[in-house]
Amino acid sequence: MVESRLVRIGLRLATWFILGFLYLPLIILGIMAFNESRFMAWPPPGFTLDWFGEALANPAIPQAFVNSILAALVAVAIALVLGTLAAMAVQRFDFFGRNSISFLLILPIALPGVITGIALSTTFQTFGIEFSLMTIIIGHATFCIVIAYNNVVARLRRLPRSPEEASADLGADTWITFRRITMPGMRTALLSGALLAFALSFDEVIVTLFTAGAGTQTIPVWILSAMQRPTELPVVNVVALVLVLFSVIPVYIAQRISGGEAAGTRV
Amino acid sequence: MTTDTPAIASAPGPGRARRVATWLHGRPRAQLRLLLAAPLLWLVVVYLGSLAILLLNAFWTSDPFTGKVNPFDGSLDAFVQIFNNDVYRTIAIRTIGMAILVTVTDALLAFPIAYYMARVASPRMRGILVVVVLMPLWASYLVKIFAWRTILQGNGVLSWVLTPFGITGPGTDDIASSWVVFSYLWLPYMILPIFAGLERVPSSLLEASADLGARAGTTFRRVVLPLVFPALVAGSIFTFSLTLGDYIVPDLVSDAKFIGNVIYDNSSLGDFPVAAAYSMLPIIIVVVYLIIARRLGAFDSL
Amino acid sequence: MLDEIGEGEGELNLVIWAGYAEDGSAYPEFDWVTPFEEETGCIVSSTPQADSAAGAQLLRSGEYDGGSFSGNATDRLMAAGDVAPVNVELLDNYANVFEGLKLQAHNSLDGVPYGVPHGRGPNLLVWNTDEVETQTTWDGIWENAGDYEGQLSIFDSQDFIADAALHLMATQPDLGVTNPYQLTQEQFDAAIALLEEQFSHGPQFWSGATFTEQITAFAAGDVTIGTTWQYQVNSLVLEGAAVEAIKPAEGTTGWSDTWMIASEAAHPNCMYMWMNHMMSAEANGQATVYFGEAPTSQEACDYAETIAAGHCEQTHATDEPYWEDIWYWSTAREDCADDDDATTCVDFDAWVEAWTTLRGG
Numbered sequence: 001m002v003e004s005r006l007v008r009i010g011l012r013l014a015t016w017f018i019l020g021f022l023y024l025p026l027i028i029l030g031i032m033a034f035n036e037s038r039f040m041a042w043p044p045p046g047f048t049l050d051w052f053g054e055a056l057a058n059p060a061i062p063q064a065f066v067n068s069i070l071a072a073l074v075a076v077a078i079a080l081v082l083g084t085l086a087a088m089a090v091q092r093f094d095f096f097g098r099n100s101i102s103f104l105l106i107l108p109i110a111l112p113g114v115i116t117g118i119a120l121s122t123t124f125q126t127f128g129i130e131f132s133l134m135t136i137i138i139g140h141a142t143f144c145i146v147i148a149y150n151n152v153v154a155r156l157r158r159l160p161r162s163p164e165e166a167s168a169d170l171g172a173d174t175w176i177t178f179r180r181i182t183m184p185g186m187r188t189a190l191l192s193g194a195l196l197a198f199a200l201s202f203d204e205v206i207v208t209l210f211t212a213g214a215g216t217q218t219i220p221v222w223i224l225s226a227m228q229r230p231t232e233l234p235v236v237n238v239v240a241l242v243l244v245l246f247s248v249i250p251v252y253i254a255q256r257i258s259g260g261e262a263a264g265t266r267v
Numbered sequence: 268m269t270t271d272t273p274a275i276a277s278a279p280g281p282g283r284a285r286r287v288a289t290w291l292h293g294r295p296r297a298q299l300r301l302l303l304a305a306p307l308l309w310l311v312v313v314y315l316g317s318l319a320i321l322l323l324n325a326f327w328t329s330d331p332f333t334g335k336v337n338p339f340d341g342s343l344d345a346f347v348q349i350f351n352n353d354v355y356r357t358i359a360i361r362t363i364g365m366a367i368l369v370t371v372t373d374a375l376l377a378f379p380i381a382y383y384m385a386r387v388a389s390p391r392m393r394g395i396l397v398v399v400v401l402m403p404l405w406a407s408y409l410v411k412i413f414a415w416r417t418i419l420q421g422n423g424v425l426s427w428v429l430t431p432f433g434i435t436g437p438g439t440d441d442i443a444s445s446w447v448v449f450s451y452l453w454l455p456y457m458i459l460p461i462f463a464g465l466e467r468v469p470s471s472l473l474e475a476s477a478d479l480g481a482r483a484g485t486t487f488r489r490v491v492l493p494l495v496f497p498a499l500v501a502g503s504i505f506t507f508s509l510t511l512g513d514y515i516v517p518d519l520v521s522d523a524k525f526i527g528n529v530i531y532d533n534s535s536l537g538d539f540p541v542a543a544a545y546s547m548l549p550i551i552i553v554v555v556y557l558i559i560a561r562r563l564g565a566f567d568s569l
Numbered sequence: 570m571l572d573e574i575g576e577g578e579g580e581l582n583l584v585i586w587a588g589y590a591e592d593g594s595a596y597p598e599f600d601w602v603t604p605f606e607e608e609t610g611c612i613v614s615s616t617p618q619a620d621s622a623a624g625a626q627l628l629r630s631g632e633y634d635g636g637s638f639s640g641n642a643t644d645r646l647m648a649a650g651d652v653a654p655v656n657v658e659l660l661d662n663y664a665n666v667f668e669g670l671k672l673q674a675h676n677s678l679d680g681v682p683y684g685v686p687h688g689r690g691p692n693l694l695v696w697n698t699d700e701v702e703t704q705t706t707w708d709g710i711w712e713n714a715g716d717y718e719g720q721l722s723i724f725d726s727q728d729f730i731a732d733a734a735l736h737l738m739a740t741q742p743d744l745g746v747t748n749p750y751q752l753t754q755e756q757f758d759a760a761i762a763l764l765e766e767q768f769s770h771g772p773q774f775w776s777g778a779t780f781t782e783q784i785t786a787f788a789a790g791d792v793t794i795g796t797t798w799q800y801q802v803n804s805l806v807l808e809g810a811a812v813e814a815i816k817p818a819e820g821t822t823g824w825s826d827t828w829m830i831a832s833e834a835a836h837p838n839c840m841y842m843w844m845n846h847m848m849s850a851e852a853n854g855q856a857t858v859y860f861g862e863a864p865t866s867q868e869a870c871d872y873a874e875t876i877a878a879g880h881c882e883q884t885h886a887t888d889e890p891y892w893e894d895i896w897y898w899s900t901a902r903e904d905c906a907d908d909d910d911a912t913t914c915v916d917f918d919a920w921v922e923a924w925t926t927l928r929g930g
Contacts, residue, residue: 014379112512173288247405421791
């Protein structure tokens with residue numbers, strides 16, 4: 001169906017409208033970061049760079065930032081390993097319960113975060129496990145596994161098996177075949193999955209709230225606690241704006257990686 | 268070829284690694300077990316295990332004064348409390364209703380832009396649009412809610428826009444606000460799968476349908492929609508389940524209580540039995556939803 | 570209970586009421602955390618509690634060394650053994666504390682002190698002076714709530730049921746409410762009915778974790794009348810908002826806060842040092858001026874005088890008659906917390922459930 005001109009114009013308009021909807025709050029955020037009023041009055045009575053200064057002077061922010069990045073890196077690493085293992089098992093073999101694996105893997109993401117959070121929290125307390133960055137990482141890794149899994153499964157489905165079989169015929173054992181044939185083919189899928197999982201972990205707040213120790217804060221946890229202090233609101237705006245701007249980087253990377261695939265990452 | 272063989276023959280880790288790999292070579296079942304061991308161990312022990320511990324709480328009671336949970340006393344008090352009090356049903360209906368509303372809203376919003384991206388836009392435009400749609404996904408969830416608060420609050424952007432017309436929009440204590448914010452938050456999760464699904468519809472099918480005399484509307488309804496349906500369901504998994512369990516959005520932009528709020532509030536007051544008992548509701552709903560979604564092919568369209 | 574205060578462990582995790590552990594990041598002149606950290610090496614991190622029950626639960630999680638708790642958390646924590654008695658001999662500032670605050674029902678058990686006083690204050694009625702005429706009673710949020718449709722600001726906690734009961738003491742004396750926390754079923758139902766009436770006028774809510782929302786709502790004109798703490802009033806006045814707050818004629822609910830140490834505190838030395846620090850003139854003076862509550866010692870009063878003249882008088886720190894119609898937060902108990910076996914009251918679980926029903930409907 002070659003869409004009629006009217007339909008095409010309508011779609012273009014709709015697209016602009018929806019994009020506007022998607023970006024409006026982010027633009028407002030950008031303006032608010034310079035808003036002179038401490039209580040976010042609109043229209044802004046004046047503009048100032050003071051809040052940037054306050055943000056820079058606040059030691060909790062870089063600490064939270066470091067925690068967020070560390071947690072995300074380790075969680076993603078764990079998720080990549082576990083997700084790839086599961087993906088290879090599902091894709092390469094036929095076994096009883098095969099269909100349940102993807103079901104099991106998606107549960108941590110599909111079930112409400114508050115339930116996962118409370119479940120993990122009470123378990124840690126029951127077994128006397130101290131809350132720390134590690135407990136945060138455990139929570140994050142759990143729901144990131146499915147991201148890695150989905151990306152790898154999708155890729156494995158498209159990878160031809162003949163090179164692997166040829167490699168085996170030539171006398172390579174399983175490990176070598178994996179390392180030199182399969183892995184390179186999966187590389188971009190792993191990177192896409194890693195990027196999306198990183199975003200998910202970096203941004204996660206609900207499960208983190210329940211699995212973080214009293215003294216450990218990730219950026220979202222810091223934002224939430226800062227939102228509860230009246231004088232910190234402008235600083236939250238600044239941090240928020242900086243986060244949005246920095247998010248351009250991973251998206252750009254994701255696009256470069258996926259190259260030809262238009263919808264590079266698979267949720 | 269000749270250069271490869273010596274490389275393989277002198278693979279790193281001679282001895283143990285090679286022996287294991289060779290041993291594995293002829294044993295698919297062992298390979299399978301090895302592959303599945305770690306992920307299954309993690310998911311079953313860490314995840315399902317903690318869920319089980321939480322749900323056990325549903326069968327215990329807590330002391331009204333000290334608030335401490337009495338473990339292993341086996342009672343159905345928490346369930347009785349939930350069934351006896353209408354408010355829990357009201358909240359459940361409200362939450363499920365909102366989840367459906369948000370899903371429908373997002374589907375309606377996502378479709379035009381996904382269609383434009385998949386079938387109308389030039390390849391270069393398509394690439395740009397994908398990036399543009401993905402970017403808000405990367406902006407922090409809390410940040411986006413916070414931005415909406417500044418828009419919706421009294422003397423905020425929304426009232427600044429509407430006051431000249433004499434209308435008052437929803438404020439930060441209105442359930443309509445949570446509808447807007449939920450729809451906003453999950454929209455990219457709906458756009459992407461639909462876009463991917465529309466991309467996969469071969470043009471030849473659409474042309475054939477036109478050749479057979481179908482008008483645009485008919486082609487859409489009878490060719491495009493059925494093909495894209497699994498992708499729609501895939502997107503809906505996110506919009507539905509994420510709305511179903513969220514408590515932060517209702518807390519921050521409305522005064523209404525959703526399922527997530529009941530669970531969170533009860534757990535923060537220490538009433539784990541009620542929190543756990545009530546948790547069973549969204550768990551069952553999501554599991555059922557996932558089963559249906561899988562049957563409809565959504566898992567392949569994620 | 571410690572026998573002596575040893576070396577600081579380097580870390581201290583506290584459950585607090587918002588504003589109780591300021592480190593100068595809000596206002597540089599209000600900072601009693603940094604001097605403490607510098608002197609003891611104990612780095613402080615704190616979590617604000619939404620209400621007392623939430624605060625008690627936070628402490629119970631084992632993640633905290635102690636915190637500031639009101640009477641309706643301290644009674645539960647002491648009964649459950651979640652907090653430890655305090656060896657006040659080790660705290661040299663304890664001697665200065667007003668005698669009237671020591672060994673009270675809410676901070677001691679069987680004559681053994683379980684914490685050190687921090688400050689006390691009433692829950693106030695606040696209104697926007699531009700939009701609302703001067704108030705003298707609580708009627709504005711009960712009988713006259715209809716005048717402020719959608720603009721009421723109410724404390725989001727089951728503890729607020731006591732405020733309804735308190736209003737009944739004045740308006741429906743034949744119900745015989747003598748203690749707004751220990752209510753017979755009939756009195757409780759009447760309080761809930763009063764709340765249902767109030768809720769029908771679409772109030773907005775704030776809690777100890779979201780008090781910022783009350784401040785921004787008042788500043789933006791979203792709410793014009795409600796209940797509050799002096800803390801929010803101070804913030805609003807500082808930002809130039811036109812608000813006034815009073816303790817209405819019928820009296821009010823209030824709180825008397827205590828620093829307590831967790832039984833399983835991971836950093837007990839730091840906690841003891843903190844407790845001593847918070848009774849010092851500078852720390853207590855600054856903290857009580859910042860939040861807007863009554864200091865706990867004459868020394869603190871004198872120090873407070875230097876940063877806010879008249880503070881002690883305004884907060885009635887030594888004016889005991891002022892506190893006679895202020896009902897400190899307490900936990901509802903089935904045995905009515907009295908010695909009379911014949912009486913039974915509605916227990917705390919019912920309060921929680923009633924509030925859930927009100928809020929969720």
